[in-house]
Amino acid sequence: MASTTSGDALPSGGRIFTSFPDIFFIPEFVFGGLVWILVASAKIDPANPLGWVMFVSIFCFIMTTLWFFIFLCGKNQSSIWPALDAGYHFVAVVFFLSASVDLAYVTYGIGELYKSLSGPSFVPVAPVLIPLPAVQNIDELLKIYRLYISAVVMSYVATLLYFLHAIFSAIRWKRS
Numbered sequence: 001m002a003s004t005t006s007g008d009a010l011p012s013g014g015r016i017f018t019s020f021p022d023i024f025f026i027p028e029f030v031f032g033g034l035v036w037i038l039v040a041s042a043k044i045d046p047a048n049p050l051g052w053v054m055f056v057s058i059f060c061f062i063m064t065t066l067w068f069f070i071f072l073c074g075k076n077q078s079s080i081w082p083a084l085d086a087g088y089h090f091v092a093v094v095f096f097l098s099a100s101v102d103l104a105y106v107t108y109g110i111g112e113l114y115k116s117l118s119g120p121s122f123v124p125v126a127p128v129l130i131p132l133p134a135v136q137n138i139d140e141l142l143k144i145y146r147l148y149i150s151a152v153v154m155s156y157v158a159t160l161l162y163f164l165h166a167i168f169s170a171i172r173w174k175r176s
Contacts, residue, residue, distance in 0.1 A: 010076045010085065010172070021168035024161050025068045031158040032061045032096075038151035039103070042144040049102040053155070056099035060092050060162070082173035089166035096162055100155040107148040114141050 010022075017023065036057035039050060067088065070076050076085075117138050 010071065010081050010176075021165050021172060022071060024165040025064060025071075028064050028158060028161050028165065029061065029068075031154050031161060032057055032064065034154040035099075035103075035151050035158060036061060038147050038154060042147040049106050053099040053103045053151075056095045057155075057158075060095060060158075063088065063092070079176075082169070082176045086166060086169040086173045089162055089169050092162040093159060093166050096155065096159040100152065100159050103148065103155055104152045107145065107152050110141065110145045110148060114138070114145050117141065 036054065039053055039057065067085075
């Protein structure tokens with residue numbers, strides 16, 4: 001009867017650049033970091049939902065960096081690491097999905113504000129239940145709106161990458 005050892009369950013060293021779920025580390029860095037940069041480059045206003053977005057993007061960026069270096073150094077060869085890998089990526093998916101929805105809602109509100117300020121005065125605007133940023137002029141509002149649209153796209157791409165990583169890590173965990 002063939003058996004697998006726990007040491008073969010997770011790659012270490014340079015093999016993480018060629019193994020399937022672990023190859024997502026680099027795109028997770030890139031897209032998660034872009035969310036952080038894009039949201040931070042605009043005004044973080046309203047602070048409540050955008051504070052959560054910043055927390056999630058920074059937390060996942062730091063944890064993915066630590067996870068990457070743990071895998072790179074080969075310290076992931078204990079039998080508990082496949083479960084931890086699947087668990088961390090599941091938490092990252094839940095965090096990023098909630099942050100993506102919050103960011104999309106704020107972006108929608110800013111878009112509605114921009115439409116009401118730039119269009120004819122009789123255009124009805126859907127009510128948005130969050131405070132919107134105080135801006136000096138409409139060009140600044142348009143810049144923030146475009147940054148947030150980019151951040152929403154990057155956030156959903158990061159969510160997808162973490163989701164794929166979580167699914168394939170769970171499959172690897174069940175096989176180990």
